Amino acid sequence: MAVRPIRIFPDPVLAAPCARVTDFGPRLAHLLQDLRDTLEGGPGVGIAAPQIGVNERVAIVDVSRRRVKKGATMEASHGLIVLVNPEITAARGLQTPREGCLSVPDWLADVRRFETVTVRASDASGGEFCLTVSGFEALAVQHEVDHVNGRLFLDHVTNLKTDLIRRKAY
Amino acid sequence: MKTHYYLLSVSGSDRTGIVAAVANELFRHGCNLEDSSMMRLGSEFGIFLIFTRRAAANSDWEMALLERLRTRHALQAVLKRLTKKEAVSRGPQRAKAVVSVYGPDRPGIVARITTYLFARRFNITDLSTHRTTTGLRPGYILVIEGEPFSIGSLPTLRRGLERLGSALKTRVAVKDVTSAKL
Numbered sequence: 001m002a003v004r005p006i007r008i009f010p011d012p013v014l015a016a017p018c019a020r021v022t023d024f025g026p027r028l029a030h031l032l033q034d035l036r037d038t039l040e041g042g043p044g045v046g047i048a049a050p051q052i053g054v055n056e057r058v059a060i061v062d063v064s065r066r067r068v069k070k071g072a073t074m075e076a077s078h079g080l081i082v083l084v085n086p087e088i089t090a091a092r093g094l095q096t097p098r099e100g101c102l103s104v105p106d107w108l109a110d111v112r113r114f115e116t117v118t119v120r121a122s123d124a125s126g127g128e129f130c131l132t133v134s135g136f137e138a139l140a141v142q143h144e145v146d147h148v149n150g151r152l153f154l155d156h157v158t159n160l161k162t163d164l165i166r167r168k169a170y
Numbered sequence: 171m172k173t174h175y176y177l178l179s180v181s182g183s184d185r186t187g188i189v190a191a192v193a194n195e196l197f198r199h200g201c202n203l204e205d206s207s208m209m210r211l212g213s214e215f216g217i218f219l220i221f222t223r224r225a226a227a228n229s230d231w232e233m234a235l236l237e238r239l240r241t242r243h244a245l246q247a248v249l250k251r252l253t254k255k256e257a258v259s260r261g262p263q264r265a266k267a268v269v270s271v272y273g274p275d276r277p278g279i280v281a282r283i284t285t286y287l288f289a290r291r292f293n294i295t296d297l298s299t300h301r302t303t304t305g306l307r308p309g310y311i312l313v314i315e316g317e318p319f320s321i322g323s324l325p326t327l328r329r330g331l332e333r334l335g336s337a338l339k340t341r342v343a344v345k346d347v348t349s350a351k352l
Contacts, residue, residue, distance in 0.1 A: 009302060010274040010309035015341055105304050107311070154272045155343040157313055 003041040004034050004052035009104045009152065013050050017150040018057045021084050024126035028058070032082060032124055035060050044102050046140040048147030051103050059083045059144035063137045077137050086121035086145050089130070097139050099153045111156035113142050171224045175257035176201075182245040184215040191243045196221055199231050204257065220257050265321040265348045267292075268313065269331065273340030275301055275308040283312065283342075286334055290327055291319035310340070321348060 007013050021028060031054060039047045045066050048059035062080040093115025100108045116134040119141050123129060133141055143153060180192055189208070196203065196219070205220040225231075232249050239247040271283055280299060287294060294316040302309040318324055328344040335342030 008305035010272070010305055010307065012274075012339075015273060104302075106302055107300070151341070151343075152272065154270050154311060155341070156345075157270050158268050158345055158347045 002034055002037055004038045006038070006042070006102045007051055007053050011053075011103070013053050013055060014103055014147070014152065015150050016050070016055055018048075018050055018055050018148040021056050021058060021122070024084070024122070024124070028084070029124060031056065031058055032060065036080075039065070042102060045136075046144045047102065048144045050147055050150070057085045057148040059086065059148055061137065061140045061144055063140050066136065078131065078133065081131065081133075081137075081141070082121075082124050083119065083141070083144060084122040084124065084126075086119050086141075086148065088117050088142065088145055089120045090118040090132075092116050093134075095135070095139065097136075099139065099143065099156075101143070101153055104152060104154070107154075109153055109157050111153050112158060113139050113156070117141055119145065171226060173222050173224050173254075175204075175220065175222055175252040175254055177250045177252055177257075178219045178221065178247060179217070179250075180219070180239065180245050180247045181214060181216040182243070184210055184213055188215055188243070188245065189217070192217060192219070192239065192245070195235060195238055195243075199223065199235055200225065220252070222257075264293075264317040265324075265346070266315065267318050267324060267327075268315050268345045268347050270343045270345075271310075271312040271314075271335065271340055273310060273335075273338070275310040276338070279310055279338060279340060280312060282334065282338060283314070283331070286331065287314070287316065287327075290323070290330070292327065293317040315347075321346065 031049060034052060035047050035049065035058070038052055039060060039062065045063045046059065046061040049056045060080060060082055063077045064079050091114035095113050095115045096110055097113060098108050099111050115138060116132065117138045118130055118132045120128065120130045146152065146155065178196075180188075182188060193203070201221045201223045203219060203221045206217060208215070208217045236247050236249060239245045269283070269287070271279065284294060294314055296315040298313045300311040302311065318327055324344060324346055331342040331344055
């Protein structure tokens with residue numbers, strides 16, 4: 001298991017919709033461990049398989065890793081969420097967070113996302129589940145589902161003067 | 171005395187004080203600022219200003235203004251007379267859309283996309299391009315804001331742009347961002 005290098009825009013693996021996972025055996029377990037190791041090795045709260053060069057609908061999210069300002073309250077979260085073949089089945093509300101991505105290191109963007117989403121996915125063993133998440137966790141889930149659909153947060157820029165911001169530091 | 175309308179476009183190396191310098195030069199000549207737009211690109215700064223001046227028409231002060239901007243402030247400037255209609259006309263509010271294009275950099279992306287939009291009567295009102303060099307190869311981000319021919323034309327525009335994007339090996343996304351009238 002390893003920390004894998006992050007694929008950087010415009011790597012073509014980031015632009016391709018990913019293949020559904022049908023084999024929930026050791027190869028998937030190995031991929032999930034690589035995703036965990038790579039996430040642990042960096043500053044992000046989520047990572048998808050295409051970001052380490054694998055064209056499969058697999059992602060993990062863990063917003064409990066988020067650094068919060070001293071005195072601020074950490075939002076409730078579900079800890080590590082494993083998403084295999086994820087699909088967003090319901091969405092409501094709006095939020096306009098400033099979003100970044102490990103694969104687009106130079107840019108941040110203010111994007112429009114849903115405040116609450118319900119995602120249907122399989123876990124590492126193939127068991128299906130539905131999960132409703134809100135706030136920052138919902139943002140992370142939408143971001144990672146975009147990745148397995150071959151999309152980046154750049155899709156969601158709506159105001160070019162104010163939305164796309166050059167990142168100064170990571 | 172008649173009110174005359176003008177467009178002043180100014181550019182120069184970016185530094186603190188350009189806006190104050192231009193505003194003061196216009197004030198010295200009795201001009202009234204109506205509208206403006208500014209931008210920075212690389213190390214350069216640019217301003218478009220629409221202003222009015224109530225005076226008898228003569229071109230001496232126009233030459234004096236441009237000369238002072240050039241010699242005292244090291245700014246390149248062009249002055250254009252406008253009609254009142256040209257200065258204030260905005261037209262009725264139309265539908266708005268944002269087109270995001272991103273992928274590997276290659277020659278012709280802006281030309282092909284903007285030509286396609288022109289052919290479908292999409293009026294581009296703003297455009298921004300960025301080149302990235304952090305990946306193994308250069309990437310390109312193009313964001314266009316504009317007015318589609320009609321809001322009903324967006325789905326067809328979207329499908330056509332997605333096909334063009336595939337041909338250019340680049341991702342194209344189209345969003346309806348028309349403001350609600352409240």
